[in-house]
Amino acid sequence: MKLYDAAMPAPNPRRVRIFLAEKGLSVPLVPVSLAAGEHKQDEHRARNSLGQVPVLELDDGTAISETISICRYLEALQPQPPLFGTTPKEIGLIDMWIRRVEQQIGAHVGHVWINAHPYTERYAKTHGIQRYADFGDYSRGRALGGMTWLDREIAGRDYIAGDSYSMADIAALSIVDFAAFIGIEMPEDCAGLRAWHARVSARPSAQA
Ligand SMILES: N[C@@H](CCC(=O)N[C@@H](CS)C(=O)NCC(=O)O)C(=O)O
Incomplete structure (x- = not known):
């Protein structure tokens, strides 16, 4: 599993990094340069056709985009501590x-x-x-x-x-x-x- 990421101040990848830190999880980060337009290159659009970050790539190649969706996947993988509630x-x-x-x-x-x-x-x-x-x-x-x-x-x-x-x-x-x-x-x-x-x-x- 790896996270296609972008540095601060990009707010959406940061949300996933904060979530990972709260969970005590470590996922390899692959930097995507927004300034250089790497997110709009074909290689990245193959992961997310919208040309956005973050994208979580699973070991089977599945790409999950959308910050909240990525975090929901991670929550299902590791429920503790719960960050989307339990009741x-x-x-x-x-x-x-x-x-x-x-x-x-x-x-x-x-x-x-x-x-x-x-x-x-x-x-x-x-x-x-x-x-x-x-x-x-x-x-x-x-x-x-x-x-x-x-x-x-x-x-x-x-x-x-x-x-x-x-x-x-x-x-x-x-x-x-x-x-x-x-x-x-x-x-x-x-x-x-x-x-x-x-x-x-x-x-x-x-x-x-
Ligand atoms: N709805 C998406 C938004 C992702 C997003 O807008 N990411 C920004 C970086 S923080 C981006 O890739 N912007 C480039 C663009 O939209 O073209 C999510 O929640 O992940």
């Missing part, structure tokens, strides 16, 4: 929060990155991606609004989906850190979100 209630809530942080914050951060960040200007030209600056600016507001909403939602609890650390925390951490990398910092008045961020960032896995 029906935990499983439902963790899944809900993964989707919510991806949809209410992550998607908007991604739109800012593609449409309005200087770093992606040349990348967009090379790959024929049309950029919409206004949409990028609008998405920045939506991302900040999502963070403010999440701050309210997690009031009174230590982790995104409840009292235990879960995949929802991994999803949110990678999104919040990538947002900061592209200049979308957590709002000053989001004290609960900031405290949560400090809590999960203090875990050794956050270095992955």
Whole structure:
């Protein structure tokens, strides 16, 4: 088994690396250079036709893409410690929060990155991606609004989906850190979100 990976600040491969660290699992990492466009080469598209990372390649050659799907596979392989919940209630809530942080914050951060960040200007030209600056600016507001909403939602609890650390925390951490990398910092008045961020960032896995 090996993981086709990309270095920081790429948020999606990082989610798998954090997950592996939390599980105490070690999987060989194969670096794919996004800057050099290796993810769009035929060799990588044979693993993931969308030309994205991460991809987990199993020993029989099966390629699993999509961060959450990769982590679900790993959870099935090694259930302890559980990061997707064990009871029906935990499983439902963790899944809900993964989707919510991806949809209410992550998607908007991604739109800012593609449409309005200087770093992606040349990348967009090379790959024929049309950029919409206004949409990028609008998405920045939506991302900040999502963070403010999440701050309210997690009031009174230590982790995104409840009292235990879960995949929802991994999803949110990678999104919040990538947002900061592209200049979308957590709002000053989001004290609960900031405290949560400090809590999960203090875990050794956050270095992955
Ligand atoms: N839905 C995918 C998204 C993967 C993704 O967007 N990965 C980024 C790197 S963090 C990438 O490969 N971007 C290049 C592209 O989309 O063309 C997942 O969850 O794994």
